[in-house]
Structures are given as C-alpha cells and as structure tokens.
Amino acid sequence: MNERTAETPASADANLHQDQPTRGAQATRQAPLRAVPEDALIIVPVRNVVLFPGMVLPLTVGRERSRAAAHEAARLQRPLGVLLQSNPDAEEPNPEDLHWVGTTANVLRYITGPDGTHHAICQGTKRFRVLQFLEGYPFMIAQVEIIDPPESSDPDIEGRAIALKQRALETLQLLPQVPEEVVAALSGVTGATRLADFISGLMDIAPAEKQALLETFDLRTRLDKLLELLSHRIEVLKVSREIDERTRGSIEDMNRKHLLREQMRQIQKELGEGEEGAAEIAELEKAIDEAKMPEEVDKQARKELKRLQRMPEGAGEYSMIRTYLDWLIELPWKAEPEAAIDIAEARRILDDDHFGLEKIKKRILEYLAVRKLNPSGKSPILCFVGPPGVGKTSLGQSIAKATGRKFVRVSLGGVHDEAEIRGHRRTYIGALPGNIIQSLRKAGTRNCVMMLDEVDKLGAGGFQGDPGSALLEVLDPEQNSTFRDNYLAVPFDLSTVMFICTANVLDTIPGPLRDRMEIIQLPGYTAEEKLQIAKRYLVARQLTATGLKPEQVQITDQALMAIVGDYTREAGVRNLEREIGTVLRSVAVRIAEGEVPHMRIGPDDLAAMLGPRKFEAEVAMRSGVPGVATGLAWTPVGGDILFIEATRMPGSGKLILTGQLGDVMKESAQAALSLVKARSQELGIAPELFEKSDIHVHVPAGATPKDGPSAGVAMFVALTSLLTGRPVKSDVAMTGEISLRGLVLPIGGVKEKVLAALRAGISTVLLPARNRRDLEEIPPSAREKLKIVWVERADEAIAATLPPAHVETAPAPA
Numbered sequence: 112m113n114e115r116t117a118e119t120p121a122s123a124d125a126n127l128h129q130d131q132p133t134r135g136a137q138a139t140r141q142a143p144l145r146a147v148p149e150d151a152l153i154i155v156p157v158r159n160v161v162l163f164p165g166m167v168l169p170l171t172v173g174r175e176r177s178r179a180a181a182h183e184a185a186r187l188q189r190p191l192g193v194l195l196q197s198n199p200d201a202e203e204p205n206p207e208d209l210h211w212v213g214t215t216a217n218v219l220r221y222i223t224g225p226d227g228t229h230h231a232i233c234q235g236t237k238r239f240r241v242l243q244f245l246e247g248y249p250f251m252i253a254q255v256e257i258i259d260p261p262e263s264s265d266p267d268i269e270g271r272a273i274a275l276k277q278r279a280l281e282t283l284q285l286l287p288q289v290p291e292e293v294v295a296a297l298s299g300v301t302g303a304t305r306l307a308d309f310i311s312g313l314m315d316i317a318p319a320e321k322q323a324l325l326e327t328f329d330l331r332t333r334l335d336k337l338l339e340l341l342s343h344r345i346e347v348l349k350v351s352r353e354i355d356e357r358t359r360g361s362i363e364d365m366n367r368k369h370l371l372r373e374q375m376r377q378i379q380k381e382l383g384e385g386e387e388g389a390a391e392i393a394e395l396e397k398a399i400d401e402a403k404m405p406e407e408v409d410k411q412a413r414k415e416l417k418r419l420q421r422m423p424e425g426a427g428e429y430s431m432i433r434t435y436l437d438w439l440i441e442l443p444w445k446a447e448p449e450a451a452i453d454i455a456e457a458r459r460i461l462d463d464d465h466f467g468l469e470k471i472k473k474r475i476l477e478y479l480a481v482r483k484l485n486p487s488g489k490s491p492i493l494c495f496v497g498p499p500g501v502g503k504t505s506l507g508q509s510i511a512k513a514t515g516r517k518f519v520r521v522s523l524g525g526v527h528d529e530a531e532i533r534g535h536r537r538t539y540i541g542a543l544p545g546n547i548i549q550s551l552r553k554a555g556t557r558n559c560v561m562m563l564d565e566v567d568k569l570g571a572g573g574f575q576g577d578p579g580s581a582l583l584e585v586l587d588p589e590q591n592s593t594f595r596d597n598y599l600a601v602p603f604d605l606s607t608v609m610f611i612c613t614a615n616v617l618d619t620i621p622g623p624l625r626d627r628m629e630i631i632q633l634p635g636y637t638a639e640e641k642l643q644i645a646k647r648y649l650v651a652r653q654l655t656a657t658g659l660k661p662e663q664v665q666i667t668d669q670a671l672m673a674i675v676g677d678y679t680r681e682a683g684v685r686n687l688e689r690e691i692g693t694v695l696r697s698v699a700v701r702i703a704e705g706e707v708p709h710m711r712i713g714p715d716d717l718a719a720m721l722g723p724r725k726f727e728a729e730v731a732m733r734s735g736v737p738g739v740a741t742g743l744a745w746t747p748v749g750g751d752i753l754f755i756e757a758t759r760m761p762g763s764g765k766l767i768l769t770g771q772l773g774d775v776m777k778e779s780a781q782a783a784l785s786l787v788k789a790r791s792q793e794l795g796i797a798p799e800l801f802e803k804s805d806i807h808v809h810v811p812a813g814a815t816p817k818d819g820p821s822a823g824v825a826m827f828v829a830l831t832s833l834l835t836g837r838p839v840k841s842d843v844a845m846t847g848e849i850s851l852r853g854l855v856l857p858i859g860g861v862k863e864k865v866l867a868a869l870r871a872g873i874s875t876v877l878l879p880a881r882n883r884r885d886l887e888e889i890p891p892s893a894r895e896k897l898k899i900v901w902v903e904r905a906d907e908a909i910a911a912t913l914p915p916a917h918v919e920t921a922p923a924p925a
C-alpha cells in the first residue's frame with residue numbers, strides 16, 4: 112500500500128504525506144507506461160457519494176488503482192476527476208460501470224484512519240463530462256470537457272434561487288439538531304450555481320438522484336428540480352413532525368381506544384349487530400351501487416373499497432381512501448335526460464333579465480336553437496368579452512335559467528398551476544381534484560352551465576404545467592368526454608356540460624383557446640341605456656336589498672342621469688348599481704328614523720348622499736390652451752379619453768416624450784412632428800421655431816402605460832395648436848393614425864371610443880373616414896347626440912379642431 116509514496120517528490124503537496132506513516136519504503140512501483148497527457152484527467156471512481164462543485168468530502172481511497180491515481184495526481188499537482196459508479200458492485204470498474212459526468216476535485220489532504228483505511232479530503236471544483244477514456248495506464252484517465260456555463264443574472268434564475276434558499280432554510284429548521292454552522296454556511300452562499308450545488312450536496316437523497324442533479328447542466332432546470340425535491344421534503348418533514356407530536360401524546364389514548372373498540376366489538380357481537388366498520392363499508396358499497404359509475408370507475412371504486420376494508424381504521428391512509436371514495440361517489444356520473452329547450456321561453460327569460468343587448472340575445476338564441484335541434488352536436492363554446500359590469504355573468508345565469516340547467520362558476524383569474532384545473536395526484540399530500548371536477552360536484556349534475564370566468568387572466572404556463580392546455584382539453588369536444596383529473600385518475604365525461612367563458616379583453620386569451628370559442632362582444636352601454644337599466648332593474652334590486660317599498664321612494668330620471676354622468680365613469684353598470692344602493696340606504700335610514708314617510712330624490716339631493724361630484728367636466732378644464740388635444744383610447748374596461756399635451760421651450764430641436772408611451776406611440780409622435788415640420792409653411796409656422804426649441808409631448812396619466820398608433824391625429828393637432836398658438840376647440844375629441852403623407856388611417860375600437868367621448872361630455876368626434884364601415888356599431892342614440900366628422904387627411908383635422916388662423920405667422924407662446 113505504500114510503495115508509491117516513496118517516489119512522490121517532495122515538491123508535491125506537503126500535506127499529502129503528513130498522515131502517511133510509511134514513506135520512504137521500497138520502490139517496486141509499476142511506473143505509468145506513458146506520461147499522463149496534459150489535457151487528460153486522472154479519474155477516481157467512487158461508490159455511493161456524489162461530489163458537487165464547492166463541496167468538501169472525504170473519499171475513501173481503498174482500491175489499488177485509486178490510490179495509484181491519487182498519488183499520481185498529487186505528484187503532478189493535478190486535480191482528480193471523481194466519477195460515481197453506475198454499477199456499485201463493480202470491484203474494478205470499467206468505463207461502462209461509471210457515470211460519465213462527474214466533478215473535478217482538488218485533494219486538500221490525505222488521512223489514514225485508525226483502522227488503516229485511506230481517505231482523501233476532496234474539494235469539488237467543476238463539472239465535467241468524459242469524452243473518451245484513455246487506455247494503457249495503471250489507473251483510469253480520460254479526456255474530458257469541463258462544463259462551466261457563466262453565471263447569468265437572469266431574473267428568472269434569481270427568483271428561483273431566492274425561493275430555493277428560503278426552502279432550504281425552511282427544511283433545515285424542520286430537521287432536528289442541525290448545526291448552526293450549516294445554517295450560516297447556507298445563508299452565506301451567493302450565486303445561483305453555487306447555491307444549487309451546495310444544496311444538492313446537502314440533500315438527503317439517493318446517489319443516483321444526486322447524479323441526476325449533477326447531470327442537469329441547465330441551471331434553470333436544475334433549480335426547478337431542486338425546488339420540487341425540497342418542497343416534497345418539507346411536506347414530508349412537516350407531516351412526520353406532526354405525526355410525531357400527535358403520536359407521542361396519543362399512544363396511551365390509542366391503547367385506550369383500542370381496548371374500548373375491542374369491548375364494543377364484543378358487545379355488538381352479543382347484540383348481534385355488525386361491526387361499526389362493516390356498517391360503514393356496506394354503506395359505501397350501497398352508495399357505489401347507486402352512483403351508477405361507468406364500468407372502469409366502478410371497478411376502481413370497488414378496488415379502493417376493498418383496500419379500505421382491509422385497513423385498520425386508525426391508519427393514515429384510511430381517511431385518504433375514504434375521501435377519495437367520497438369524491439367518486441358524489442360526482443354526477445349519471446347521464447340525465449336534458450331538459451328540452453323552449454326557445455320562446457328562453458327569449459322571455461333573456462328579455463326579463465336584461466335590457467337591450469338585442470344582437471347578443473339573438474346570437475344566444477341561435478346558439479340555443481342549434482343545441483335544441485342537435486343536442487349531441489359539437490356546439491362551439493360561447494365566450495362573452497367585454498368590460499366589467501356589462502352583464503357577462505348575468506347573461507350566463509340567464510342561459511342556465513332558460514335551459515333549465517344548474518349554474519356554476521369557475522374563476523380562472525390568476526390560475527398559474529395546471530393542478531388547479533386538473534388536480535393533484537393522490538400521492539401528493541392534501542391532494543384534491545381540480546376546480547372543474549370540484550364545481551361539478553357542487554353542481555350535482557353533468558347537465559349544467561359552467562361559466563369559466565376571466566379566461567383572459569389565465570396564468571401563462573410555467574414549470575407547474577400550462578393551465579391553458581389543461582383548459583383546452585376541458586373545452587375540446589373531441590377530448591372532454593374522457594377528461595382525466597389527476598386526483599380522480601379515472602375519466603370523467605364533460606361532454607354534456609355547457610361551457611361559457613368570459614373575458615375582459617380578447618388579445619390575452621391564448622390563441623388555441625380563442626379558436627375554439629365563439630366570441631360575443633359586449634362593448635358597454637350609453638348613458639341612455641344605463642338609465643333604462645337602472646330604472647328597470649337596478650333600482651328595483653337595490654330596493655329589495657334595502658328593504659324599502661317602491662312607494663316609499665322615487666328616484667327621478669334626472670337624478671339617475673346625474674349619477675350616471677357625475678358619479679360614475681364606466682362602460683358597465685356595476686358602480687351605478689352601487690351608487691344607487693348608497694342613495695337608497697341613506698333614504699332607508701331617514702325613513703326608518705321616522706323623519707319622513709317617503710322621499711323623492713332629484714339631482715340636487717345627490718350631493719348630500721354621495722358627496723361632491725366625482726367626475727367634473729374634465730375636458731373643459733384641461734383643454735382650451737394651445738397645445739392640448741383630446742384623444743380617444745381603447746382600454747380593457749371600455750374606452751376612455753386621453754389628453755395629449757405639448758409644450759415648447761428654448762432648445763435645439765429635440766422631441767421629448769413622456770407619459771409611459773410605448774414604442775408605437777413614440778413613433779407616432781415623431782411622425783406627427785415630421786408632418787408638422789413638412790407642412791410648416793401652409794400651417795403658418797416659422798421654420799426656425801423648430802431649431803430654437805425643444806418640444807415636449809406628455810400624455811397623462813403618466814403612470815399608465817399607453818401604446819398604439821391611434822393618437823396620431825391628436826398629436827398632430829396638439830403640435831399644430833402649440834406652434835400656431837391656436838387652442839383646440841374643447842368639445843372635440845379625435846382618434847386616427849396618421850401617415851407621413853398626411854393621410855388619416857383607420858383604427859379599432861370605434862364603438863368604445865365614441866361611447867367614452869359621449870360619457871366625457873364631448874360633442875364632436877373626429878374619426879378616420881375609412882372607419883365609416885363601423886358606423887353601424889355605434890348606437891343610434893350616440894349618433895344622434897354626437898357630431899361625427901369623418902376625416903381623410905390631416906388638414907381636415909386641423910380645420911375641424913382649430914379656429915381659423917388670424918395672423919399669418921402666429922407667435923407661439925413658449
């Protein structure tokens with residue numbers, strides 16, 4: 112065992128020999144046939160330990176070849192390559208017996224144990240992969256590739272690293288007797304790669320699993336794996352700690368219970384009654400019979416029941432199986448005959464519950480008629496898209512009423528984890544079915560209307576699976592008759608469920624999902640429509656809520672209109688209903704106090720009940736100075752007005768843009784300025800004005816990001832107004848993209864924008880002439896109230912928005 116040390120030159124690591132008791136012995140060494148090539152690594156195979164970079168481990172150097180390797184490495188001052196044996200039984204491992212990914216290690220020192228075994232204290236440095244083993248040496252050597260990806264500072268990685276450290280610390284807290292130093296060392300580790308390796312080294316898992324971590328070169332994947340492993344570990348530790356605590360206190364308790372149970376069994380025997388457990392099993396069996404499950408499910412249920420039967424009642428698994436059986440039993444497996452749809456009745460119900468929405472009701476009725484004629488056909492999935500409070504949910508409820516179905520809601524907003532839709536496997540602690548199956552149990556029938564709310568806010572797929580694709584499976588008529596929830600692990604037929612989706616915006620709905628749906632847009636209501644909705648539905652509903660009788664209070668139309676205009680600004684009617692509720696509650700207080708027997712609410716009474724008006728005539732306030740134009744924007748909650756403010760200061764011709772503008776909007780501002788410059792002569796602007804000033808365009812509210820090309824016209828008008836000193840007419844709003852040649856290009860969201868203008872008290876709206884085809888979208892009442900000017904060219908926009916120029920070249924105020 113000592114022959115090789117004799118020839119180790121003194122220049123090698125001095126530490127190497129400190130524990131070697133027999134240096135200087137005889138030299139019968141079989142010298143390497145050839146020198147170890149510069150680019151090769153001396154390999155030491157190990158059993159049962161995986162060395163990670165950064166980690167210090169004692170490796171037992173028992174085998175002849177390994178000792179030869181260690182000494183040669185020390186002599187040459189070269190690192191060792193540590194490889195885990197894939198075949199731990201191999202005494203003299205060949206390359207096939209090894210994993211080909213390992214860690215290079217510096218030997219810090221050698222120790223000989225009291226029993227004569229040799230250990231090398233190794234510090235892992237880098238991952239490597241074997242390219243090729245070289246033959247003809249008394250130990251293994253290999254040509255390798257060092258795997259050393261640079262540390263990236265990707266937020267994705269950093270986030271995972273932070274979570275990983277937290278979880279690791281949490282795990283340490285759950286472990287008994289962890290030395291303080293370990294916690295301190297872990298807290299001190301920086302960098303995601305080092306952290307991952309450090310924790311991998313600490314993990315109490317099988318060598319093969321550690322090797323798998325070592326071989327996961329992609330840092331992000333490795334972090335995810337570790338996170339998963341740690342989460343699992345934490346769950347296990349928590350449960351085991353809980354059980355520990357519980358059992359400690361309850362051992363005596365259990366003995367007592369056991370005695371009592373035994374006694375009870377005896378008594379029941381005497382009385383000729385079955386055992387308690389047997390009764391429960393019989394009950395479950397009966398429930399399974401009655402549930403009329405499909406064959407496969409029935410089999411599964413009975414198998415689980417058998418397992419339950421054999422299990423002592425106190426066993427932890429007992430309650431898990433019991434819960435599972437309860438789920439199977441309570442799910443609506445039975446196919447019930449579908450209630451016939453009466454289209455006339457459906458029409459009546461829709462009209463009863465909703466004012467207006469003619470087109471939408473018509474499409475719903477068409478949809479129902481198709482279902483009626485062909486109940487087994489694959490009908491498309493309806494999806495209501497529109498701002499909050501326009502009646503998406505309540506239309507769904509009406510459809511349920513009209514088809515005689517139960518209504519259930521599933522909220523998908525913020526669902527990031529596929530398991531929320533599809534459930535967790537039963538092996539997972541605290542597993543439950545996903546929300547589709549949960550709401551079916553709630554509905555109690557497969558013939559229900561299931562409203563999937565906020566499909567546009569579904570979280571993107573991450574490492575917890577893609578909820579979107581799970582949903583796709585739910586909605587796909589080809590697949591949903593055998594929908595498999597992870598918890599149930601048996602197929603459930605969803606094909607008789609009528610799914611309806613809702614969303615605020617269309618463009619964040621995942622594409623494949625959108626393709627599967629029939630989109631029905633609800634753009635929002637005009638003030639008149641709101642008045643009608645309030646008079647017919649909202650007031651009555653709030654009366655019931657406050658317990659007032661209709662004869663006790665009357666809200667005049669003017670008061671309702673004032674609430675619509677001065678206290679709310681929304682596309683839907685939700686706030687309107689809330690404000691009406693507030694008014695009625697203060698009426699209720701006064702009537703209850705006996706102050707008055709009944710009340711009539713006019714517009715002047717509102718301030719006392721609702722406070723000062725919330726929405727002043729903002730437009731008049733803001734515009735009216737040169738450089739400010741009113742634009743129209745489309746937003747997920749309906750349209751809104753926005754102000755383009757331009758100002759000028761002495762400078763050198765720079766254009767400053769603020770207000771969180773997106774790239775398209777910035778470019779649009781630049782294009783508008785170029786157009787103004789190009790037309791400066793016709794517009795009466797002195798060209799030197801541009802050279803001597805900086806122009807600042809701001810779009811409040813500065814905190815909301817804005818983008819899109821449709822403010823082009825408004826920017827052009829604002830800049831022209833600024834540079835000619837002519838204020839924009841304050842009751843005009845405009846929308847339209849602008850080209851460098853001065854053409855006004857069409858835009859989207861016409862209806863929402865026009866309604867927003869109306870809400871804001873605008874009287875004239877400039878729209879691109881090429882949007883004429885959308886005229887029909889605009890409700891007639893809005894068309895009556897608003898003057899719509901169709902513009903084809905930028906000059907027409909100027910003519911319609913600015914007063915005629917008096918002076919040839921107006922001096923622009925700075």
Ligand SMILES: Nc1ncnc2c1ncn2[C@@H]1O[C@H](COP(=O)(O)OP(=O)(O)OP(=O)(O)O)[C@@H](O)[C@H]1O
Nearest residue numbers: 464465466498499500501502503504505644648684
């Ligand atoms: N056309 C209408 N006629 C009568 N009531 C209406 C109409 N539109 C909306 N409502 C009422 O307005 C309220 C809000 O509607 P609902 O809850 O359906 O909005 P929603 O579109 O689902 O909004 P969200 O996107 O916030 O879920 C409900 O009480 C609904 O009955």
Ligand SMILES: [Mg+2]
Nearest residue numbers: 503504564613
């Ligand atoms: Mg809703």
